[in-house]
Structures are given as structure tokens and as C-alpha cells.
Amino acid sequence: MTTAEVSDEDFREVLAQTRHFVRTAVVPREQEILTDDRVPDDLREQAKKMGLFGYAIPQEWGGLGLDLAQDVELAMELGYTSLALRSMFGTNNGIAGQVLVGYGTDEQKSRWLEGIASGDVVASFALTEPGAGSNPSGLRTKAVRDGSPDDDPAWIITGQKQYITNAPTADLFVVFARTRPADANGAGIAVFLVPAETPGVEVGAKDKKMGQEGAWTADVNFSDVRVPGSALVGGSEDIGYRAAMTSLARGRVHIAALAVGTAQRALDESVSYAATATQGGTAIGEFQLVQAMIADQQTGVLAGRALVRDTARKWITEEDRRIAPSAAKLFCTEMVGKVADLAVQIHGGSGYMREVPVERIYRDVRLLRLYEGTSEIQRLIIGGGLVKAAQKR
Template identity: 45%
Template sequence: MIRDAARMQALLADLRQFVLNTCIPLEADIDRNDVIPEPVVDAMRQLGLFGHSIPEAYGGAGLTSEELTLVNIEVSQAATVFRARFGGNTGIASESLVVDGTEAQKTRYLPRLASGELTGCFALTEPEAGSDATSLLTSARRDGDHYVLNGSKCFITNAPVADLFTVFARTDSDTPGAHGISAFLVERGTPGISTGEPERKMGQHGSPVGDVYLQDCRVSATAIVGGQPGVGFKTAMKALNKQRINLAGLCIGPAIRLVDEMVRYASQRRQFGKPIADYQLVQQMIADSNTDIHAARALVLETARRRDNGEDVTMEASMCKLFASEMCGRVADRAVQIFGGSGYMARTVAERFYRDVRLFRLYEGTTQIHQLNIAKRTMQAREGVLGQVG
């Protein structure tokens, strides 16, 4: 749902200028130095990028799912690290608060997340709890009006620079699986919480990822998101359901950029006396890539609109994430192929994006996990229909 078409077009135009004039010229340097310059982060704050999905009542823009999809497609046409820097605040790191936080929690944190004063992160994954997030071992022991947290998290985006951690821990050790998991809001500086050094990664250089350590970290019982223990996993799934649509949009932007780069390179690169763009097998890769982009965009925008209408799009969100992330990987591979030997060199956008987008098929649920989820829901739906017929 787009609430104001003219206002939306103006926002997208501003973002396009920021991407073209500020972000793209810095891509190679950031990939090499593994850090986004602080003046760029300040510019993101000034543009309001940290608060896109946070409700207007708390200082954000309150974008709808469709509006946020269009924004994500636009900003991700630059290297994905730019969006990753503010994306937690406008996505997974704030959504738990938006959907389930108490009024006091929202008032305390959402305006500061929206302004970019605070950087948030979503601390769910553990060494033994990745796709099976319900097997997490981080514990939260009740002690009077407080909880004492112990455990560790890994692969947490923005952990090294985060100010606010949404930490998932087991408050009921006698209850296995999803039940008994609670979400806690833990501020940096709280005794007992610390973060490790940023990981060295295949791609997305400039987006810090690291471990979170909790050692007798004592927090008030009021730090539980929503104030109710034992429902943290439901909160996580609500946040992830929206984030999967966001991430699908973030897969479309790089593919658009890569097709532009393919066309530009193929038009300039000459072999056997003519541009390689004249060869039909090169044209096929460009045509397949552009078709993939249009299919992904149509699927994601339709799902976003349905979510805005209040429909349950759990399965469709999985479809978006599955299809768009795999699509982006295919396009990136074709880009390297069209660039040829140059596409394997670190000086080209094809090589950088090939590394950057590989992560899309892993986080927010691997391709294989989404395939299982989609199959399960499809079979359940068919069984229901057959049962009614019988």
C-alpha cells in the first residue's frame, strides 16, 4: 500500500541521489578498508534511513510493507553494506519492539533507534542454534525482580557497533523447543554483556558481524520484550516474517545494478571485431537476468501489498526470500561470466557483488529451510482442501 504517491516518489528520488552520489563512489574503498566512514553514517541519519519502518508516533517514517520494499530495492543498488548499517534499526532490530514491546519500551527505545542515535541488533543465532533456533542454550535465570543471562551468540550483524541488543534466552529450562524462550532488551554497558572482534568475511565488507557474550548479565524483568516471558520465539518469528520480505527486496536491487553493469560492459567489450553484446548467448544471459528481476519484483510487491491488507503471508514471505535470494545469486553468477576474466578480479563490481550477495541465501533462513517451510504449508493447505471435499 502506497499512502501518498508523490511523497513516495520524492523519497525514492532522494535515495537514488544518495546511492549514486555518495554510496557507489565509495564501494571499492569500503570493500578494501572494511569500514563505512562515519560522515556517511551521519548522512544516513540526516536522511532518516534508520527509522523507515518505525511508526511515526515514535519518530520514524512508518512506511508500509510495499513502501519499504520499494525503498529496499532502491538503496540496495549500491553495495549491500550501506543498507546493513541502518537496516537493523529499520528492520529486524526494531520490529520486535514495534510488534510486541510495551509502551514504556517503545517510548524509551524506538525514537532513538529511528534517529540513529542507537544501533540495534538481533541476537538469536548461536553456535548450536542456527536453522534450528529453538535449540538455543543461552539461559535467563530469574532472581527476584531480575534475570541473569548466560550464553553466547554468533554471526550477529552490527554486534560490534550495537548499542541495544535484542537477546533471546531460555527462561524455562524445563520446557524444550520454542516454548520457554524470552526476548530481552539489553543495553551496551550493562555488566556482563560484551562483544567480540568483527569477523573476517567473504563479502559485505564494512558491515561488522561478531559474537555476543553474556556472563552473569543481570537485567530487570522489565527488559523482557512485552513484559511477558516465554513468548520470545513468537516475537522472533513475527520480526523475521517481515524481514524476509525486506530481504527479498534487498536481493532485487543488486540484481538491477548488475544487469546495468552487464549491459554497459558487454556494449564496450569487443571480441572478434564486435561488442560481445552482439552475441546471442550473451544476450540470453542478460534477458534471463532481467526476466528474473521482474518475476522477483512482482512476487515481492504482491506479497507486501497482501501483508499491508492484513493477510497472513507467512508462506509467501518464505517464497519471496527463497526466490529472490536464489535469483540474485544467478544474476551475480551471470555477471561474472559476462565480465569474463575481469569478473574474477577484485577491481570489478561483478566480483564484489558476487561475494556480497552470496550471504542472502543463508541468513533469515537458508534456501533449504524455506523450501521445507513452503512444502509443509503447501501440503497442509492441500490436505485441508481434500478433507473438505471428502
């Protein structure tokens, strides 16, 4: 079990500042983010100054050093507004940054982590590709040795990645590639650090998505991209699959917390609307069927929050780093979908109108059930894991 780098007292201040930033600076500009499909530069700079690009990076490398229990509390605050804000620095702290934190060599950490923590470097997690989404074992991107001597190895990477978050603004791609077919020794997947300006790296057009305007994704093509041996994370070909699985599992707890934050916002919008909107001269919140919908929303939010906190604790103690993260991600992302749907229903026709927060939320949260592993994949991890554990007894 690791000891948190940030004391409870200091963290309360971090959390209060983040909450203030989200609710007074970002919430009033949600429509601007949606319309322009980008997070305004001044909000980005403010996030950088607050240390949000490196909140989960250890202090040794210039980050805030929050542990996962603190991370989820922060995520619940960040989920209260446009998810594009969190997405802007999510990969730095999460799936991309954590690969370096957990598996990088000292040289790789000193080369990249301070820039990632400050926000001067945007890191992108390049795993998903056509035919290999929630299950990385289908990976087709290849990395082959170029015939250079062992004391100065180099690799040639070729393949296509899809739906890569922050790809249009990335400075560094954390790229997963197959170095050999899977065998008894492992999955044959390695992970490489590829600067965006490396010849042969081509970022496609920004994707047009259902929601999450301002959170940019794109395809990334690697055409005979040559990188030195020092680009191989951890200096080992067999780290990639384990790094991906660990990073994704941790990320699932964060996404679950994000879903809880968004569900709280949808609930707050619903209660506020129900208390003031009238039907036949009566506030709709006085109707029992509306109260029943609000009750279901509140129950989901409270259950999700408790589950996320318990899962983060189990991650830190290493009691459960597989089943619980998947269960939290499954429950909370499904829950926020139901809460958002009820929010639209409570708002009636106005809930279907653009510029009404619950309409945006309804579209934004649909993605949460897809990335970091679909709900179906989480069910397989949970069910399969429990059965295998029983068979070993």
C-alpha cells in the first residue's frame, strides 16, 4: 500500500479550487465550448496553472501526486461540466501518463514526465485500431527491428490507430504495437514513445462525434516510423500488454467517478427544473411520478459515489485491481445513462432542445459506456474473473 503524497488538508484545498474553477469559470461557458468545438485557450491556461495536467503524476516529476482515492474525488468535480475539459488533460494523467509512471525507464521519465505534468507536452494513448478496440489482443500495428546492432537498436512502426483522444494536439504518442505473434511467453505487444513530429506519423482529420464537443479525437497513421531503442517503454518488448491492461483498469475507476459527477449535474438540473417549471399552475416536482424519477436519479448517484470510493480504496491497498474497477465502470457509466435519460424526460420537450444542459449531457455520457472498454467487456472481465477464481480454489 502506498502513502498519499498529498495530505488530506492540502487535498481539500485542491478540491475546493477545482470545484470553484469548474462551477464559476467553466459551467458558464459550456455553450461556447459546444458551439466552437474547443476549450477556450484561457481555460486551458488556467487548468495548466492549477496543475490539472499533472494531478496524478508523482511530485518527483512535477505533478501534484494525487493517489487514486483523491483522483476520483477530483474526477467527480470535473464531471460536473463539459467532459471536454477533463478530456483535455485526461490522457496526461491517465492512460498515457500512467504507462510512463508505472513502466518507463528513469531516462524516459526524466525526458517526458515533467512536460506532461506541466501541460507543455500533450500525451496521447494510441492503442485502439480498426479490429482491436476493447480487446487489445487483436492488435495489428507492427514494430520490427530494422537490423541495427543490439547495442544501438531501432524499430520501424507501421499501422493505423483509430479514435485517438487528443491526437490533433498531441506532442507524444504512447503507441502499442505487436513485435511478434502471441506465444507462451506473452502477448507479443510492446509500447513505444513516438514524438508527434517523427517522420511517417500522420494525424487524420478531427472526428465528428455525437457529443463531447471540444474533446478531439482522430485517426493516426504510422508509415514506416523509425524510432530508436530508447523509445521502447521499460526497455522490454513484453511490457506493452501488461501496461495497457493496468493503465486501462486504473482509468476505468476514473471514468466511473467522472460518470458520477455528470450524473450529479443531471440530477441537479432535474431538481431545479422540477421545482420551478409548472404544469397547470402546479410545479411539476409536486407530481409523484416526477418525484419517482428524481428518486431513481438520486439513488443511482449515491450508489455510484459509494462504489467509486470503495473501488479506489481497493486499488490503493491492491486488494482488487481487476474485478472492482470493471464493476465500478460498468455500473456508473450505465447509471449515468439512465440518469441523463430521466433528466430529459423530466424536462419534457425542453430537454430535447440544444443549449439546454441535459440535452448535451444525454449525448456526452453515451461515450462513457464505450471507451476504456465497453460495458460488454467489463461484464466478461467480472464474470470470467469470478469463475476462474472459483475454479482455482
